[in-house]
Amino acid sequence: MMAALALLAGFATASWAAPVPKEIRVGTLYASTGPFASISMPAYDGLRLWARQVNAAGGLYVKPYGRKIPVRLIAYDDQSSTATAATLYNELISRDHVNVLIADSGSVLTSVAVPIAREHKMFLFDISGTGKPFFTRDNPYIALMSLPISTLWPSVQADFLDSVGLRAGIRRVAILYATNDFSGTHANALAGYLREAGKLRIVYDQGVPTNTSNYTVLINNIAATKPDAVIELGFPGNDIGFLRALHESGEHFRYVFTLFGGFEMHALLGGAGAAAMDGTFTYVPAALYPYKVNYGPTLARFHAAWDAAYPKGSGVPWGADGLMGYMTGLVVQKALATTTGMGQLDLRRAVFAQSGKLRTLAGPFRLSRDGAQIGEMTPVGQLHADGHGGLRLVAVYPPAAAKAKPVFGK
Amino acid sequence: MLIGAVVAGVVFGLYFALVGLGLNLVFGVMRIVNLAHGDVLMLGGYAAWWLLSAFGLHPLVAAVLVLGVFIAVGYPLYYLVVPQLQRARDSEMLSLILFFGLSQMIEAVTTIAVGTTERSLPGRMLGIGPFILLGARLPKPWVFSGVVSAVAVAGVYLYLYRTRLGMLTRAVMVSRDEALATGIDVHRVSALAFGIALGLAGVAGVFAPFMLGSITPAMGPDINLTAFAVIVVGTLGNPLGTVAGGVIYGVALMLMQTYYSSWANLLPNLLLIAVLLVRPEGLFGRKTRRA
Structure with missing residues (x-):
């Protein structure tokens, strides 16, 4: 009797279980042209590398099906246009019926994905859209993968200036920022932290x-306020324009900070040059800081895999954005390997279950209840010319991550 | 801060006069709108970057080479594109569409060729440190670029007003049909103007890394918008009015950056709207009465 019941139950499970799909469709967008191409293309290349590795290993292990299934990356070019991106996100969901939806890089192109994903009840894997408005308690369909939310991110620099900077004589701070979701929120949060501490003016x-892109008059205006520290927050193009203008102006400030000096060192080096960047401060990206990992490759192994996939001359630069794209793939992989079902809220549960546990090459993965990334606190570092036209970035704060002491200008 | 902003604005404006000059020359002579103008400028910037990276050529040498090559390319390109356009019933609208397509194509091909990373030229090639002008601190590369722009504008003036070809060009600008009726080789004059316009855009591109910080394949549309504002302010079809348009734009931009920096990118649109509402013919345009 028992055996018959077990057999019956087995038949029932087999007949009711969803058929195993031929592939797991992962949908994303990239910007091959336009102002966001420089951050979007490397992230997409990182995702492609991840998909290639997964398929070479037989596919993604998907727990609800109990087997490995090949992954198919479906990607369209939004050309850095939010209007085009909105149409393409809808197509990925409605026409291509993707299982996993990954946003394009950066806050601007993620901003249109957030309401669309929510409307379609698709869980959005947000690579690097750190804008605060994306994360609300009433929206369960988003999680930020690889960068801290922009309101939390500047806390490290604020702490640094309020402690180490203050001891070195930094008193007056100038903040110049590009008005977009990313750097605007970043600047407001930084100013908020500094005002709250009340130690610096x-x-x-x-x-x-x-x-x-031209900062000459702005730098003259900043110099007129006699700041000790000048913090410029924008995209790589802004940083290049600012650093060049500062270098050519002959003005000197004791502390100069740019947002992408580390994240896009290659691009800034080509645009502004080592002399203009020497001695400036920036964030140390995961691509230059070997975190301890418990899932996926270490930084060194990933770098080797990247170089093998995209050798010199391929036109695909090594850097932080590529790592962030790859890391997002790792989170997708882990989520599918542990999820209890293929529903979008099942995926969300699987992703959130990794919060506080997962440590990838991008650092510790920890999410707040609204999906914002709060685990990866990028250290502050200082750039030093290596004498051969290159730069090296050394972490200087927080103390746990510091490899050297900061050198402030005179 | 006020004087500094005004002085910087004049120098910056001179550069933007150079940026708009070619666009206005094409419109003045051919009555077509070259929406790929910003992309030609971008190509000039990449040419200078390549010549420096591959052969160590100084940007000033690159500027001369770019001028020559772009004129040489522009001359046959005119015959390939413009006469067909002008035979159409609505040549201005068709030119918008055609050159928009060309602009997209140039951007896409450049992206494939060089990637999306910002490129630049070392500022030290045009001098290090500030240049003090009326108490304002300006980067030496700015002053250099401003001087080259002034020379280019003077060159165009001399061409238009001191050479026979220039006189014929002005005749075509006044009336293409009448110029044709008097036996002027309109196509030859126009092809040369088209080549010069491309050459001027190319030279502006060589100095773009010094004035704008860096170049990217996607910079064309932004440049076009600003160039349009400059030439509309200075009068469409009047190449020399472009100088006034450029200086007004430059000074207004620097004043906006000083006092209302967040709103600075509205400036080209504001100038366009203001001029179109108050003086649609531009600052140097003549009011015409049609019976």
């Missing part, structure tokens, strides 16, 4: 349009 706090 903000003497200049101005936004400029994101397409600003």
Whole structure:
């Protein structure tokens, strides 16, 4: 009797179980042209590398099906246009019926994905859209993968200036930022932290349009307020324009910070040059800082795999964005290997279950209840010319991550 | 801060006069809108970057080479594209569409060829440190670029007003049909103007890394918008009015950056709207009465 019941139950399970799909469809967008191409393409290349490795190993292990299934990356070019991106996100969901939806890089191109994903009840794997408005308690369909939310991110620098900087004589701070979701939120949060601590005086706090590339007059205006520290927050193009103008202006400040000096060192080096970047401060990206991992490759192994996939001359640069794309693939992989079902909220549960446990080459993975990334706190570092036209970035804060002491200008 | 902003604005504006000059020359002579103008400028910037990276050529040498090569390319390109356009019933609208397509194609091909990373030229090639002008601190590369722009503008002036070909060009600008009726080789004059316009855009591109920080394949549309504002302010079809348009744009931009920096990118649009509402013919345009 028992055996018959077990047999019956077995038949029932077999007949009711969903058929095993031929492939897991992972949908994403990339920007081959336009202002966001420089951050989007490397992230997409990182995702492609991940998909290639997964398929070479027989596919993704998907727990609900109990087997490995090949992954198919479906990607369209949004050309850095939010209008095009909105259409393409809808197509990925409605026409291609992707199982996993990954946003394009950066806050601007992620901003249109957030309401679309929510409307379609698709869980959005957000690679690097750190804008605060994306994360709300009433939206369960998003999680930020590889960078801290922009309101939390500047806390490390604020702490650094309020402690180490203050002891070195930094008193007056100028903040110049590009007015977009990413750097605008970042600047406001930084100013908020500094004002809350009340130890330093903000003497200049101005936004400029994101397409600003000439900073000569702005630097003259900043110099007129006599700051000790000048913090410029924008995209790589902004940083290049700012660093060049500063170098050519002959003005000197004791502390100069740019947002992408480390994240896009290669691009900034080509645009601004080592002399203009020497001695400036920036964030130390995971691509230059070997975190301890408990899932996926170490930084060294990933770097070797990247170089093998995209050798010199291939036109695909090594850097932080590529690592972030790859790391997002790792989170997708882990989520599918542990999820209890293929529903989007099942995926969400699987992703959130990794919060506080997963440590990848991008650092510790920890999510707040609204899906914001709060685990990866990027250290502050200082760039030093290596004498051969290159730069090396050394972490200087927080103390646990510091490899050297900061050198402030005179 | 005010004087500094005004002085920097004049120098920056001179550069933007150079940026707009070619666009206005094409419109003035051919009555077509070259929406690929910003992309030609971008190509000039990449040419200078390549010549420096591959052969160590100084940007000033690159500027001369780019001028020559772009004129040489522009001349036959005119015959390939423009006469067909002008035979169409709505040549201005068709030119918008055609050159928009060309712009997209140039951007895509450049992206494939060089990638999306920002490129630049070392500022030290045009001098290190500030240049003090009326108490304002300006980067030496800016002053250099401003001087080259002024020379280019003077060159165009001399061409238009001191050479026979220039006189014929002005005749075509006044009336293409009448110029044709008087036996002027309109196509030859226009092809040369088209080549010069491309050459001027190319030279502006060589100095773009010094004035704008860096170049990317996607910079064309932004440059076009600004160049349009400059030439509309200075009068469409009047190449020399472009100088006034450029200086007004440059000074206004620097004043905006000083006092309302967040709103600075609205400036080209504001200038366009203001001029179109108050003086649609531009600052140097003549009011015409049609019976």
